[in-house]
Amino acid sequence: MKNVLLATVLLFSIGNTIAQTNEKEALKKTAEAAGKAIDTTKLGWKRGGNFTFLFNQSAFNNEWLAGGTSNIAGNIGINYDYNYSSKRSVWDNKLIVAYGLTKLKDQDITKSDDRIEFTSLYGQKAGESNWYYSGFLNFKTQMDSGFDAATGAKISHFFSPAYLQVGPGMLWKKSDNLKVNIAPATSRLIIVHGEFTEGLPEGVTYFGVKGNETTRFEFGAAVNAYYKLTLMENVTMENILNLYSNYLDKSQNIDIDYQMNLVMKINKYMSANVALQTIYDENAISKVQVREVFGLGVNFGL
Numbered sequence: 001m002k003n004v005l006l007a008t009v010l011l012f013s014i015g016n017t018i019a020q021t022n023e024k025e026a027l028k029k030t031a032e033a034a035g036k037a038i039d040t041t042k043l044g045w046k047r048g049g050n051f052t053f054l055f056n057q058s059a060f061n062n063e064w065l066a067g068g069t070s071n072i073a074g075n076i077g078i079n080y081d082y083n084y085s086s087k088r089s090v091w092d093n094k095l096i097v098a099y100g101l102t103k104l105k106d107q108d109i110t111k112s113d114d115r116i117e118f119t120s121l122y123g124q125k126a127g128e129s130n131w132y133y134s135g136f137l138n139f140k141t142q143m144d145s146g147f148d149a150a151t152g153a154k155i156s157h158f159f160s161p162a163y164l165q166v167g168p169g170m171l172w173k174k175s176d177n178l179k180v181n182i183a184p185a186t187s188r189l190i191i192v193h194g195e196f197t198e199g200l201p202e203g204v205t206y207f208g209v210k211g212n213e214t215t216r217f218e219f220g221a222a223v224n225a226y227y228k229l230t231l232m233e234n235v236t237m238e239n240i241l242n243l244y245s246n247y248l249d250k251s252q253n254i255d256i257d258y259q260m261n262l263v264m265k266i267n268k269y270m271s272a273n274v275a276l277q278t279i280y281d282e283n284a285i286s287k288v289q290v291r292e293v294f295g296l297g298v299n300f301g302l
Contacts, residue, residue: 042085043085043086043087044084044085044086045082045083045084046081046083046084046085046176047080047081047082047083048080048081049078049079049080049081049095050078050079050080050299051076051077051078051299052075052076052077052078052079052271052273052297052298052299053074053075053076053297053298054073054074054075054076054077054100054273054293054294054295054296054297055073055074055075055295055296056071056072056073056074056294056295056296057071057072057073058070058071058072069104069105070104070105071102071103071104071105072102072103073100073101073102073103073112073295074100074101075098075099075100075101075112075113075275075293075295076098076099076100077096077097077098077099077113077275078095078096078097078098079094079095079096079238079261080094080095080096081093081094081176082094082095083176087125088124088125089122089123089124089125089132090121090122090123090132090171090173091120091121091122091123092119092120092121092122092176092179093118093119093120093121094117094118094119095117095118096115096116096117096118097115097116097117098113098114098115098275099111099113099114099115099143099144100112100113100114100293110147110149111144111146112291112293113275113291113293114142114143114144114146115140115141115142115143116140116141116142116143117138117139117140118137118138118139118140119136119137119138119139119224120136120137120138121134121135121136121137121171121179121181121224122134122135122136123171123173126170130172130173130174131170131171131172132170132171132172132173133168133170133171134168134169134170134171134181134183135166135167135168135169136165136166136167136169136181136183136222136224137164137165137166138163138164138165138166138224138242139162139163139164139165140162140163141158141159141160141161141162141163142156142157142158143158144157144158145157145158155196156196157193159191159193160191160192160193160196161190161191161192161206161207161209161284162190162191162192163188163189163190163191164188164189164191165186165187165188165189165222165244166186166187167183167185167186167187167222168183168185169181169182169183169184169185169186169222170182170183176228177226177227177228177229178226178227178228179225179226180223180224180225180226181222181223181224181225182221182222182223183221183222183223183224184221185219185221186219186220186221186222186244187217187218187219188217188218188219188220188222188244188246189215189216189217189218190207190208190209190215190216190218190283191214191215192206192207192209192214192215193214194212194214197209197210197211197212197213197214198211198212199211199212200212205283207281207283207284208283208284216283218246218248218249219246219247219248220244220245220246220247220248220251221244221245221247222242222243222244223241223242223243223244224241224242224243225239225240225241226238226239226240226241227239234264234265234266235262235263235264235265236262236263236265237260237261237262237263238259238260238261238262238263239258239259239260240257240258240259240260241256241257241258241259242255242256242257242258243255243256243257250282253282254280255280255281255282255283256278256279256280256281257277257278257279257281258277258278258279259275259276259277260274260275260276260277261273261274261275262274262275262276263297263299265299269298269299270296270297270298270299271296271297271299272294272295272296272297273293273294273295273296273297274292274293274294275291275292275293275294276290276291276292277289277290277291277292278290278291
């Protein structure tokens, strides 16, 4: 009888242990399923951006002893993201369009900003890390004609120049706000209009394109980095860095294009905006180009 009782107690204990183990496993699977369900809410298409209008104005009458030149300036811009993500892939698209004009008293209207830039980046997950096998495309040009400040001669216009970059690589992506793409085999095509290269003497180029030609092909390495952060409440900073080295010609000269967009939100529709862009491209000019725009903005979410 004692043996029967011991066997009964032992069987009950084993059965209870198995039941508890199965219950724990079921709870664990339920929690994992819930976690996956939460993660899937971040998948699919995600879009967002804004339309910005910046306005600056200064006025002085003839009796203003401290001096000054009356001026007026306006800038409009679109910064729009259209991204897709699944469990194993990402596809990020960004469109930037900006145009600005400045008018100084007794002077002609000049451009303060003019650009169209589209970037598309696709990544297929490599293992379980934040690395992806990637492919990217970048295209940029301008909308309006540009003129030499000293002579007034036209030096550029729509699609002259235009830049197209395409290449495979590796993408490290922590989030939509932090990513770096490394593409060591990138093709770049520079496109210009023949009116700017016609009759150019030997050794002289237009954005790297030789005389009587309309394109220049380059092959090299590209690094593209993006970082957006919140500095404090209602203040965000967006950083975009593009680097390129041409293996075929002076690979030690790295083209640099850095853009910083600082948005200080006042309310739902108004903000103070600062845009800074720094470019170094020896094919264009052997100096650093800097553009800065600051103003009160009217923002519309897209």
